[in-house]
Amino acid sequence: MVLDSKGKDLFKYNKEYVLVIDAKPFSLNNYEETLEDLMALNFIMKGENIDFNYTDVMKNKGKLYYKISESTFNKIKRLNNIKGIYTYVYDKVDKKEAWSTSGMLSNIGQNKSVKDSFEDKLYNELKNNESPKKNFYLDDSAVYNHEEVDIKKENKNLKLTIDKELDDKVRNVLSKEEFSKYKNVGVILLESNTGKIRSMVQKDESYANINLGIEGQGFEPGSIFKLVTYATALEKAILSPQNTYVCTGAVCKSAHGRLTVNDALTISCNDIFGIIGNEIGYQSMVDYCKRLGLYDRVLNLQTENKNETLGVMPKEDDGMNNFAIGQCMTVSPLQIIGAVNAVINNGIYVKPYLVSEIIDSNEKTLKEFKTTSEKIFSKTTSEIVRDGMKDVVKKGTGVQAKIEGIEIGGKTGSSTSSDYTTHSWFLGTFNINGSTHTMLVFIPNLKSEKGEEVGGGNTAAPIFREIVKEINKK
Numbered sequence: 001m002v003l004d005s006k007g008k009d010l011f012k013y014n015k016e017y018v019l020v021i022d023a024k025p026f027s028l029n030n031y032e033e034t035l036e037d038l039m040a041l042n043f044i045m046k047g048e049n050i051d052f053n054y055t056d057v058m059k060n061k062g063k064l065y066y067k068i069s070e071s072t073f074n075k076i077k078r079l080n081n082i083k084g085i086y087t088y089v090y091d092k093v094d095k096k097e098a099w100s101t102s103g104m105l106s107n108i109g110q111n112k113s114v115k116d117s118f119e120d121k122l123y124n125e126l127k128n129n130e131s132p133k134k135n136f137y138l139d140d141s142a143v144y145n146h147e148e149v150d151i152k153k154e155n156k157n158l159k160l161t162i163d164k165e166l167d168d169k170v171r172n173v174l175s176k177e178e179f180s181k182y183k184n185v186g187v188i189l190l191e192s193n194t195g196k197i198r199s200m201v202q203k204d205e206s207y208a209n210i211n212l213g214i215e216g217q218g219f220e221p222g223s224i225f226k227l228v229t230y231a232t233a234l235e236k237a238i239l240s241p242q243n244t245y246v247c248t249g250a251v252c253k254s255a256h257g258r259l260t261v262n263d264a265l266t267i268s269c270n271d272i273f274g275i276i277g278n279e280i281g282y283q284s285m286v287d288y289c290k291r292l293g294l295y296d297r298v299l300n301l302q303t304e305n306k307n308e309t310l311g312v313m314p315k316e317d318d319g320m321n322n323f324a325i326g327q328c329m330t331v332s333p334l335q336i337i338g339a340v341n342a343v344i345n346n347g348i349y350v351k352p353y354l355v356s357e358i359i360d361s362n363e364k365t366l367k368e369f370k371t372t373s374e375k376i377f378s379k380t381t382s383e384i385v386r387d388g389m390k391d392v393v394k395k396g397t398g399v400q401a402k403i404e405g406i407e408i409g410g411k412t413g414s415s416t417s418s419d420y421t422t423h424s425w426f427l428g429t430f431n432i433n434g435s436t437h438t439m440l441v442f443i444p445n446l447k448s449e450k451g452e453e454v455g456g457g458n459t460a461a462p463i464f465r466e467i468v469k470e471i472n473k474k
């Protein structure tokens with residue numbers, strides 16, 4: 001089982017109903033005693049399979065299994081005089097959920113894991129697990145009537161950092177009519193100071209997991225990366241937030257003129273961040289990025305055909321103008337939220353993690369997983385960037401994430417994918433029960449509608465806002 005932080009089962013199941021006829025005891029049915037029930041069985045089962053005939057079944061050997069509907073199941077259950085038959089229900093994991101976090105972790109062992117990956121580690125812990133079994137016993141008169149569920153006591157379960165309630169709230173928002181035009185959306189919610197992934201969902205879980213950039217190279221983060229550039233420049237004492245720079249419109253569509261760094265962040269000026277990037281320099285920027293977990297696997301999930309992306313680091317030739325504004329690179333949503341969370345979390349990078357414990361059937365902890373952390377930026381740097389993020393939502397590109405009475409800081413991002421569609425991002429921070437959280441909303445491959453340019457500000461930010469509202473609903 002894969003459980004959330006409160007011990008709730010994270011799977012979605014479909015009920016499957018089965019009728020089993022054990023031919024030998026079934027052939028012992030006495031016509032006088034059970035004819036009526038046998039005729040009823042015949043009639044009910046013909047609804048499932050027109051060729052069903054109990055006299056034919058009696059000529060068989062061994063057990064015969066019939067997948068039946070719920071209504072057939074309920075009717076057959078009432079036929080309790082017939083010898084040699086029984087029914088059972090089992091929970092089949094919804095295959096549509098294959099790429100959800102719990103779905104992926106439930107498949108451990110089905111794909112060959114890469115040595116020393118986290119998946120390999122989990123496999124070694126769980127490989128002796130057995131599937132739940134149901135035992136059926138024949139009584140003296142050959143009627144099956146005793147059913148017992150026997151789940152192996154020694155089975156180990158995975159406990160995740162996920163809170164199912166939060167997952168469900170995010171899913172509620174993503175399935176709203178107003179967002180029906182988005183085929184897929186990825187959302188990750190982190191508890192800032194612990195690195196616990198409290199929610200990680202995508203609108204369509206049948207897609208290869210976009211939050212982890214599975215089976216791909218990740219996505220260009222665009223302007224949400226400016227938060228990393230800003231923090232790095234502050235940390236290296238290249239600037240203070242009141243410093244001004246001039247946007248000549250070299251990269252921006254129109255010249256923004258002279259702005260403070262804080263205002264450049266608020267309106268997301270590319271020219272000014274390009275200048276700042278050049279002042280930081282390539283090697284310094286790369287060093288900070290690596291310490292922030294970029295271009296490396298966060299969860300280290302690796303199997304033969306299911307790899308979390310490494311991302312792609314910009315080359316020196318790509319130029320700091322591009323690097324500083326999140327271009328010429330790719331990241332997974334999980335990588336970039338981890339990196340920016342360090343800026344938000346008083347400068348401390350905490351590697352996001354998903355599996356907190358392996359527990360036994362009595363919920364006793366057998367193994368606990370710890371994450372790593374490293375101080376990257378000063379508290380002052382963190383405070384300055386957080387203030388800048390508040391301005392983005394108050395009066396900048398992120399106004400559509402604003403909610404009266406709730407303090408939200410954030411940053412928008414838009415980037416162009418290889419097929420000329422837009423990736424939209426909104427990365428922000430807010431409190432849940434007094435504790436700081438960081439959340440990322442990501443919409444891949446958006447097509448621009450006529451007359452309206454799509455970007456993080458008018459697509460991902462409203463979803464962010466609605467999720468915060470949903471979480472705050474009592």
Ligand SMILES: [Zn+2]
Nearest residue numbers: 247252256269
């Ligand atoms: Zn500009």
